[in-house]
Amino acid sequence: MDVNEIIDRYYPQDNELKNIYMLHARAVAGFALELARRHPELGLDEQFVYEASMLHDIGIFLTDAPRIHCHGTEQYLCHGYLGAQLLRSLGYERHARVCERHTGTGLTKEVILQNGWNLPAQDFQPETLEEQIICFADKFFSKTKFLTQPRSFEQVVESMRKISEESVEKVQKWAKLFM
Numbered sequence: 001m002d003v004n005e006i007i008d009r010y011y012p013q014d015n016e017l018k019n020i021y022m023l024h025a026r027a028v029a030g031f032a033l034e035l036a037r038r039h040p041e042l043g044l045d046e047q048f049v050y051e052a053s054m055l056h057d058i059g060i061f062l063t064d065a066p067r068i069h070c071h072g073t074e075q076y077l078c079h080g081y082l083g084a085q086l087l088r089s090l091g092y093e094r095h096a097r098v099c100e101r102h103t104g105t106g107l108t109k110e111v112i113l114q115n116g117w118n119l120p121a122q123d124f125q126p127e128t129l130e131e132q133i134i135c136f137a138d139k140f141f142s143k144t145k146f147l148t149q150p151r152s153f154e155q156v157v158e159s160m161r162k163i164s165e166e167s168v169e170k171v172q173k174w175a176k177l178f179m
Contacts, residue, residue, distance in 0.1 A: 017069035029053035032137035035178045052098040059083025068143045101126040102135045105170040136174040
């Protein structure tokens, strides 16, 4: 797989959106790989961690998020699911799973239904260690204020607290495992 070819397929122009996308993806990939290398005992597939980190947000261009130069029609919350569809169409199931499972600390069927979100009513929880480490690394970088400089762990916890205590517990568990 050539990650850059896939990125160029969906982001063919050098513009502000592609710049934001690449800065964010590289930051997440770099941090995820750093964490993976700290823990060789986990036996993580580093090539996959790199590729999936670079592609985890591939679907953002389909969403309506003008602040980050996305002018699609879908809710931003759907970017992971939409990205998974794109990668599945190319035959990259394993990478697609990272796309659809990285939002927050993963979404549950119950939360999707409770909020009436435009997503399939199913669980999108990171399962493999590779899915988890990418999801965890992603929490440290946003596509705005924390584009290249990471949030502190305390800031990550506070951002997860806005979602749920379950999300806080999950990032704390991942911190023990990966940091």
